Amino acid sequence: MEKIVSAKNERVKKWSKLKTKKGRLNSNQYILESWHLVSEAINANQNVEVVLTTNKQYELHQNEIDAFDGEVIEITDDVSKVLGSTSTPQGIFGIVELPKEDHFDSLDMNGSWLLLDQIQDPGNIGTMVRTADAAGFDGVIFGEGTSSQFNPKVLRSMQGSQFHLKLLEGDLLDWIGKFKENDVPVYGTELNPQAVSYDQIEKQDAFALVMGNEGNGMQDKILDQTTKNLYIPIKGKAESLNVAIAAGIAMFHLKK
Amino acid sequence: MEKIVSAKNERVKKWSKLKTKKGRLNSNQYILESWHLVSEAINANQNVEVVLTTNKQYELHQNEIDAFDGEVIEITDDVSKVLGSTSTPQGIFGIVELPKEDHFDSLDMNGSWLLLDQIQDPGNIGTMVRTADAAGFDGVIFGEGTSSQFNPKVLRSMQGSQFHLKLLEGDLLDWIGKFKENDVPVYGTELNPQAVSYDQIEKQDAFALVMGNEGNGMQDKILDQTTKNLYIPIKGKAESLNVAIAAGIAMFHLKK
Missing domain, CATH: 3.30.1330.30 (Ribosomal protein L30/S12)
Structure with missing residues (x-):
């Protein structure tokens, strides 16, 4: 050797x-x-x-x-x-x-997708991919401004889930347009309660869920294009939930 | 100055x-x-x-x-x-x-409590305390072998939630005994599906939820003493959920 x-x-x-x-x-x-x-x-x-x-x-x-x-x-x-x-x-x-990008095919429109809008922290990204895997999601789409799936810290915190579901990159507005054309609902998440409480939404198989930046939440231009925006009611005095925790709660609630 | x-x-x-x-x-x-x-x-x-x-x-x-x-x-x-x-x-x-330990009074028996069994990672502990706060829990009990609430990394990741709910320390077996004497259910969490799926449990106000060590889960002697043990079904190929994510899903599902 x-x-x-x-x-x-x-x-x-x-x-x-x-x-x-x-x-x-x-x-x-x-x-x-x-x-x-x-x-x-x-x-x-x-x-x-x-x-x-x-x-x-x-x-x-x-x-x-x-x-x-x-x-x-x-x-x-x-x-x-x-x-x-x-x-x-x-x-x-x-x-x-570097792998060729995973191929999104027509059957994938019947699946569940997590979209990441400018998520910065590698640990949060990896944990969300791992949780999406555990929740039975079909894939995760990394929007522009989200740390790379090949960043060493992201790779490590995905703990192998990167090989279990599809990982795609691209402009989230394009993807949201595609889902909506196919009548697949796209749920945004807001930090404040102007939206629909997540537990008002029925469990389902085909949908996209968008999570936003740790400090700023989702970009307005993306919130404007979603089918519906959800929030998780905060009952105590905490200012917010960690984004990966919020994603876990929403994914396990929404996914049939 | x-x-x-x-x-x-x-x-x-x-x-x-x-x-x-x-x-x-x-x-x-x-x-x-x-x-x-x-x-x-x-x-x-x-x-x-x-x-x-x-x-x-x-x-x-x-x-x-x-x-x-x-x-x-x-x-x-x-x-x-x-x-x-x-x-x-x-x-x-x-x-x-160092504050005097928070006082657990009789009214607290009507509340929701998160119990930490040998949780090691300060970031996980802090995130769980913050999530318990957001879910409207009354307090968190640090079992023996769980990192201290005054560890600088735990302090930081609690992000102020330590001042919003009660934090107690002690032998979890003693605490579980106290809850059960008062007919408050104590839910353990298992890593494998020999238990009841968490979503079979109704939302409620008065209960205790125990989360276990990142690698080994809860200690057997504690699992043996709970009212019921819950698991979160894994649908994909992920080996497990991060403990703080699992706690978030369970807390938001169980708390009325």
Whole structure:
């Protein structure tokens, strides 16, 4: 097995750049961290080109890594620290080809979709994707201004749910138009009670739910285009709900 | 106004220790960070003994700080960094006397309570307290093994909800016994579907809901003592829900 010991190695420098959008576009690759995610990617037939592993991690997952038919390279803890996005990286990474965007087909119009309008926090995004998966949603659409699905912190907090449902990107106004043309209701969410309480809406299969920015909520131009806007009544003195909590409550209530 | 410029000042060393349990018990104080929390504490009649502020923060909140009748001390950015628990602290702190524990009275038996069984992550704990506040719960009981309500990260993520509802600590088995003696149902939560689906339970006012550890769920000895154990059906391929998301879904469903 090839071994890379220096954090200054040219390939390490290139892989490290995959943590940025520019680096991902230049290489047409992204970097996945942890054996859980790398193995989920392999099992989900993602194009994992290289597995990078410390000796310690190799010993823990030797059978599975030996069965992998791409390139496997041993790395040191120093290299691992450069590539990782936490202070104590696990020591195993996958270099993965950026997938072609998931295809939205006509059957998907019968499904449930979560739309993210300018959500900033990677942890919130990942948790919402994971919750959408658990609620049986068909996919999540990342609107412009929402952190990338290939951001290392987003990747980590999706915990593998990225391989269970469709992830799309695009202009939410275009998507909302598409849903409405097909008589699929699009529910916006507001921070204040000028809207309909979420629990007044019946459970259903085909709908889109839009969640807005942590501080500012949804953009007005998007709120204007929805079928109906919902709010979650606050009974105590809290100023607001965390956006991922609100999304969880709404998704589990709405989804049949 | 007194000014402390050195991070090696004896009082700074003492305040910095308030970030640990031992330091809090030794001084009978805790440290609150950010003007939002310090002002909420003052307004909630907590015994804020000292306000520490950088000059920049003083200028932003001069009227309110001048109206504060305790000690006010100017600190430098270096001192702020030592006292803060983020990489870029806002620069304003309150040194607060540890409150007497909130009193649970007989009327509280008619209310809704969230019980935390060995919850580790400060962000999860804070988010659950904030969500309990928003759902109109009466209080949260921190079981043994759950991170402290005075941990700086827990304090921060409660976002002021700690001043809106009662926070208690103690042996959950004792609390569960008390609720059951008063015919108040205690709902446990399980990670797997051997239990009753949460949406089979009617909305109600008087109940306790127990959430368990992020990785291991509730302790068996506590699950054994509940009135009923609930689960949230997972429809997709996600392995589990984040505990704070699960708590949010259950609390908003159960609370009348």
